[in-house]
Amino acid sequence: MESVLTQLPALLGVLVGTIGTMVATTVTERARWRRSQNVRWDERRLDAYADFTRAVKEIHLVSLGMLSGHRPGSRTPTLDREDGLARLAEADVRHTLTWEAVLLLGDATTVRAASTWRRAVRNLEQAARSLPTPPDNLAAMVGQADEARDDFYQAARDGLGVGGGTVEQFRRPVEGRIPTARH
Numbered sequence: 001m002e003s004v005l006t007q008l009p010a011l012l013g014v015l016v017g018t019i020g021t022m023v024a025t026t027v028t029e030r031a032r033w034r035r036s037q038n039v040r041w042d043e044r045r046l047d048a049y050a051d052f053t054r055a056v057k058e059i060h061l062v063s064l065g066m067l068s069g070h071r072p073g074s075r076t077p078t079l080d081r082e083d084g085l086a087r088l089a090e091a092d093v094r095h096t097l098t099w100e101a102v103l104l105l106g107d108a109t110t111v112r113a114a115s116t117w118r119r120a121v122r123n124l125e126q127a128a129r130s131l132p133t134p135p136d137n138l139a140a141m142v143g144q145a146d147e148a149r150d151d152f153y154q155a156a157r158d159g160l161g162v163g164g165g166t167v168e169q170f171r172r173p174v175e176g177r178i179p180t181a182r183h
Contacts, residue, residue, distance in 0.1 A: 041105065042160055048101035049156045052114060055095040060121045060145060062087045066128035070138060081131060088125060106159070113155035117148035 064071075065079030079087075095118075102114050124145055127135050135141065146169065153167040 045105045046160060048098065048105045049110070049114075049160075052095075052098040052102045053152075055091060055098045056118060056121050057149075058091040059088060059095060059125055060149075062091060063121070063124040063128040064142070066131060067124070067134060067138060070131075070134035071142070084128060088128070106156075110152070110155040110159045113148070113152040117145070117152040120145040120148040 061076070062079060062084055064074070064076045066081060066084035068074045068076045068078040099114075099118070103111060106114065120141070123141050127138060127141060150168045156162075157164075157167060
């Protein structure tokens with residue numbers, strides 16, 4: 001019995017070491033799994049945002065092409081109404097499908113920004129569909145869509161942890177200066 005008592009500290013040391021190793025391995029594996037999942041979902045989120053961006057930008061550009069004749073100084077080539085309507089219909093399908101992925105994978109801030117951009121571009125699309133009578137506030141509508149795009153890009157970058165400089169393509173008003181959009 002005395003030999004068991006003398007070996008008890010060594011046995012307890014082995015037991016504590018084994019338990020410590022098991023705990024450390026479990027914690028490490030869980031952390032590795034979480035990192036792997038985060039990378040996986042970030043990649044899917046990036047793909048969803050990029051697909052959504054292409055679809056909304058297509059609707060934006062087609063609408064601007066249809067409205068080009070009503071926008072003084074526009075550099076966008078004028079697009080025939082019938083061709084534009086057909087292209088809008090095709091782009092709408094892609095947009096609807098990509099929107100679902102953004103809703104499913106996006107964080108709340110990015111989804112809100114995407115929704116705002118989507119609404120602003122929808123307004124341009126509706127204006128293009130209502131031709132030959134363009135709205136009086138067409139320049140403001142274009143500015144709203146451009147500003148909403150910048151806000152979406154920033155929210156998506158923040159949500160994905162992408163650093164770097166500004167993504168603004170729309171110049172925000174500064175002390176009474178009229179904003180201009182760069183396309």
